[in-house]
Amino acid sequence: MRKLSPYVASALVILLVLLPLILHFGQKHHNEIVIPPPPGDQPYAPGAHFGNAAARIIEHELSGTTGWRPNDLVIWGPRVAADNNANRQLGILYALRETLRLFKDELTKVSTDVYDKNLVEADNLLRNDPYKWAFPSAESRYREAVKRLDQYVAGLRGDNPSSRPIITRNSELIPLLTAWNVLLGTGHADMYRTDTDWLQIDDDFYRVTGYCHVIANMLPAVEHEYRTELDSRPGLRALFREIHPPLARCAVIKPIYVFNGRDSGMLANSRRNLDAYVNEARQKIYSIRDELEK
Helix, strand or coil: CCCCCHHHHHHHHHHHHHHHHHHHHHHHHHHCCCCCCCCCCCCECCCHHHHHHHHHHHHHHHCCCCCCCCCCCCCCCCCCCCCHHHHHHHHHHHHHHHHHHHHHHHHCCCCCCCCCHHHHHHHHHHCCCCCCECCCEHHHHHHHHHHHHHHHHHCCECCCCCCCCCCCCHHHHHHHHHHHHHHHHHHHHHHHCCCCCCCCHHHHHHHHHHHHHHHHHHHHHHHHHCHHHHHCCHHHHHHHHHHHHHHHHHHHCCCCCCCECCCCCCCCEHHHHHHHHHHHHHHHHHHHHHHHCC
């Protein structure tokens, strides 16, 4: 039997051992995000922290080392080899679309009020096909959405804002929490499916971490916008504090390999481990929503 040359053997070692480790630690670093407050020291109407957080989340995905991955034509795409971050970005995009829809339709609009034009444009731009690489590319549309969100935030400055501020009433916040709960419920169902193809297991896993990433990083903005209500209800404030740990862990969890072991087997079941955090966050959102409805 012919032996492999040292060069071929070295290439196989890099491919099978070193490359997964490089990708693993690279993504662990990328998963961490720090969202700064809105720029400037001028007073803002409510909505600035929410709009700024949404802009920074999508901007972070566009400005990473490998950029927007789902439309890549090489090994970084969501259907080939190094696809973990691509599927995570698809989860982030879907969750951010839902969040902006509620921001536009519920949090800044009541009855016959007109829509905020920048939020309408940002929402439309984020609904462009994430797989398109040209004419136009997904990246170009999403970068334009970031600009529109920044314009929305800038329009909240001063005594006469041109952007529509957030309506800081409980009744407008409840639909957003409901949508987030539905999103996590979808993730919970995906984590518990027993008929998932083994090639799709890690795709589902990382898409759900993307959901958590958006909710975890939008929650501080929600708390800031509704701080007057939370400060007047210590029990509600406590519930918000309790929801941060499971969402934060769900957002950054990154095993080297996603295993689908049995409950009595030697290998971990990564989906069940992730679902523990998803389910805890769902229960906390239920509690917050029930408290707001009182």
